[in-house]
Amino acid sequence: MKFVRLSFFATLLFALSLSMSLNSEAQAQEAASIDFEKPVVLVHGIGGAGYNFFSIERHLRDAGYDRADLHSIDFDDRSGNNLRNSRQLRDFIDDVLSQYEVDEVNIIAHSMGGSNTLRYLTQLDGVGNVDKVITLGGANRLGASSVPAGVDFTSIYSSSDLIVANSLSRITGANNIHVTGVTHLGLLTNNRVQSLIIEALEN
Numbered sequence: 774m775k776f777v778r779l780s781f782f783a784t785l786l787f788a789l790s791l792s793m794s795l796n797s798e799a800q801a802q803e804a805a806s807i808d809f810e811k812p813v814v815l816v817h818g819i820g821g822a823g824y825n826f827f828s829i830e831r832h833l834r835d836a837g838y839d840r841a842d843l844h845s846i847d848f849d850d851r852s853g854n855n856l857r858n859s860r861q862l863r864d865f866i867d868d869v870l871s872q873y874e875v876d877e878v879n880i881i882a883h884s885m886g887g888s889n890t891l892r893y894l895t896q897l898d899g900v901g902n903v904d905k906v907i908t909l910g911g912a913n914r915l916g917a918s919s920v921p922a923g924v925d926f927t928s929i930y931s932s933s934d935l936i937v938a939n940s941l942s943r944i945t946g947a948n949n950i951h952v953t954g955v956t957h958l959g960l961l962t963n964n965r966v967q968s969l970i971i972e973a974l975e976n
Contacts, residue, residue: 774957809877812869812903813838813974815845816862818884818894818912819853825883825961832967844869844878853885855916859892866893868904877904879974884937887911891944894921907973909960910937913944920946927973929966931955948973 807857807966813833815826823845830843846865850857853855866878880903882890887908894906895917905925913928920926929950943949955963 795938802966808844810873810875810878812842812844812875814862814866814869814878814880815843816880816882816886816890817846818882818886820851821883821886822851823847823855826881828962829967829970832971836971848889853889853912855888855892857887858889859916860943862889863897863899864891864955866899870902877902879905879907880909881907881909881970883909884957885912885915887913887942888916891916891920894924900924905974907970908942909966910934910942910957912937912941913947914941918945922946925973925976927969929960931957931960931971934960 813831815823817823817825821906826843826845830840830845833843834840844865846862846925848858850861869878870876880890888911890906890908890911891913894903900921900923903924904921905927907929908916908926909929910931911928927942927950928942928944928947929952930937930939931954932939932953933954934942934957939951950969952963952965957967960966
């Protein structure tokens, strides 16, 4: 009887270690497919701050990003002012790029941060400095009517968002992704959304 129990536990331990090994390999393959050379700029919305991206930053670090490559802006004007914030974003990205031997950043923006980002791209010649943009419940159409050529743009939005209308988030030229059951603030912490962010960075 003892032999049977020992055999069962040995088999269980082997299965667990095999599962952990396969998970580690899958995570390594996922990490290998992301371009870690490009820094990520995190852009908050009205009344927000850089710390709003704590959960997303942790998810990105788990995927292989270095904490030093994640840069959260804190706007001086928390009202979402497109004119002021797009200029501050331009200066912030210029400062970030000065620390790297690359010409582009990737941007993850929440709420009005999507509009500020689009104004930076379309009105302040930001296209050459940005590879990918991912917006979460972005008020995108307040910044531009369509995505400028040369930028890989993903807009993730939820029908449960009662703050920013889906019609503002959907934008011509983007990969528009509709999710359900996620609130406006929940877009910053939802596991499914975080997986979509990783997928957008990989492609």
